[in-house]
Amino acid sequence: MALIETRALTKRYGGGVTALSELTLAVEPGIIGLVGANGAGKSTFIKIMLGLLQPTAGELRVLGLDPTTHSEEVRARVGYMPEHDCLPSEVSAAEFVTHLARMSGLPANAARERASEALRHVGLYEERYRQIGGYSTGMKQRVKLAQALAHDPDLLLLDEPTNGLDPAGRDAMLELVHRIGNEFGISIVVCSHLLGEVERICDSLVAIDGGRLLRSATVSDMTTSRDVLTVEVAEGVDLLTKRLAELGIPATREGLSLTVPMDTEDVYDRILQAVAELDLPLHRLDQRRHRVAELFQSPAVTSPAPQEVGRGAAN
Numbered sequence: 182m183a184l185i186e187t188r189a190l191t192k193r194y195g196g197g198v199t200a201l202s203e204l205t206l207a208v209e210p211g212i213i214g215l216v217g218a219n220g221a222g223k224s225t226f227i228k229i230m231l232g233l234l235q236p237t238a239g240e241l242r243v244l245g246l247d248p249t250t251h252s253e254e255v256r257a258r259v260g261y262m263p264e265h266d267c268l269p270s271e272v273s274a275a276e277f278v279t280h281l282a283r284m285s286g287l288p289a290n291a292a293r294e295r296a297s298e299a300l301r302h303v304g305l306y307e308e309r310y311r312q313i314g315g316y317s318t319g320m321k322q323r324v325k326l327a328q329a330l331a332h333d334p335d336l337l338l339l340d341e342p343t344n345g346l347d348p349a350g351r352d353a354m355l356e357l358v359h360r361i362g363n364e365f366g367i368s369i370v371v372c373s374h375l376l377g378e379v380e381r382i383c384d385s386l387v388a389i390d391g392g393r394l395l396r397s398a399t400v401s402d403m404t405t406s407r408d409v410l411t412v413e414v415a416e417g418v419d420l421l422t423k424r425l426a427e428l429g430i431p432a433t434r435e436g437l438s439l440t441v442p443m444d445t446e447d448v449y450d451r452i453l454q455a456v457a458e459l460d461l462p463l464h465r466l467d468q469r470r471h472r473v474a475e476l477f478q479s480p481a482v483t484s485p486a487p488q489e490v491g492r493g494a495a496n
């Protein structure tokens with residue numbers, strides 16, 4: 182059974198805004214990145230999945246349930262971390278998370294225990310009796326994550342969990358999300374407008390743009406067998422491009438570099454041979470994974486320079 186399944190899901194707000202347009206997808210369990218620029222429709226999609234908003238048209242199933250008719254059942258099994266701050270400043274994290282756990286139906290003792298557990302998992306156990314108003318932005322984000330975890334959900338929906346955090350805080354939050362997904366064995370949908378940020382912790386990615394589906398696939402499907410070679414010569418790049426074309430090897434030029442898809446095993450050796458035959462000064466011959474952002478080919482989805490997977494320079 183798919184974790185999330187939609188068919189022609191559409192949401193139009195008053196004023197003629199179409200936030201989601203005929204979205205059709207099926208996502209398997211795991212950690213899923215829901216990526217798209219601001220205004221792409223991510224929050225709308227999450228609220229529809231929770232049954233907080235009704236779609237204008239189309240169908241969806243979350244954990245096999247229809248949130249438009251079974252919203253309470255869905256919310257009993259789904260944890261939600263909203264994008265914006267919604268935390269009371271004058272209560273402690275322990276009180277707040279316990280309160281929400283009770284509201285989700287747990288008896289008082291169980292709610293207290295679950296709240297402590299959840300706060301321990303997000304690294305706030307020691308600080309749990311401090312008032313939330315005195316917390317840093319990173320700690321507040323963790324309280325939001327803890328409350329989403331407290332009722333032991335099967336699926337977490339996290340709306341921009343790295344919002345407002347500095348680079349170290351963003352890394353720490355993503356690591357935490359990854360660890361929770363693995364340790365708890367639960368599925369997580371992580372929304373972000375930064376594709377490069379979430380791709381490293383996700384099993385699959387759903388990219389939306391202007392409410393439309395750009396692409397939905399597993400990260401490994403997007404990257405494996407799509408490696409590329411970067412060839413850089415100090416001079417003679419035109420000569421090399423021409424020679425590679427004669428050999429039937431397609432190359433895309435970017436300044437002094439050429440990018441060549443690794444379609445066959447021997448491409449690497451054939452390029453080395455061509456460079457040697459032309460007696461060109463080779464600066465670099467690297468193999469790297471296609472950046473996922475390149476596969477989307479959309480300016481709407483931004484990518485903060487993901488790391489390259491290098492095979493190392495050949496000279």
Ligand SMILES: Nc1ncnc2c1ncn2[C@@H]1O[C@H](COP(=O)(O)OP(=O)(O)OP(=O)(O)O)[C@@H](O)[C@H]1O
Binds near residue numbers: 199200218219264
């Ligand atoms: N209640 C509303 N009434 C009218 N338009 C809305 C409403 N909520 C969202 N929109 C519009 O719907 C579109 C999608 O918004 P949504 O918040 O779902 O996008 P998003 O991808 O989550 O962006 P962000 O990360 O900025 O929140 C936007 O054009 C937004 O202005």
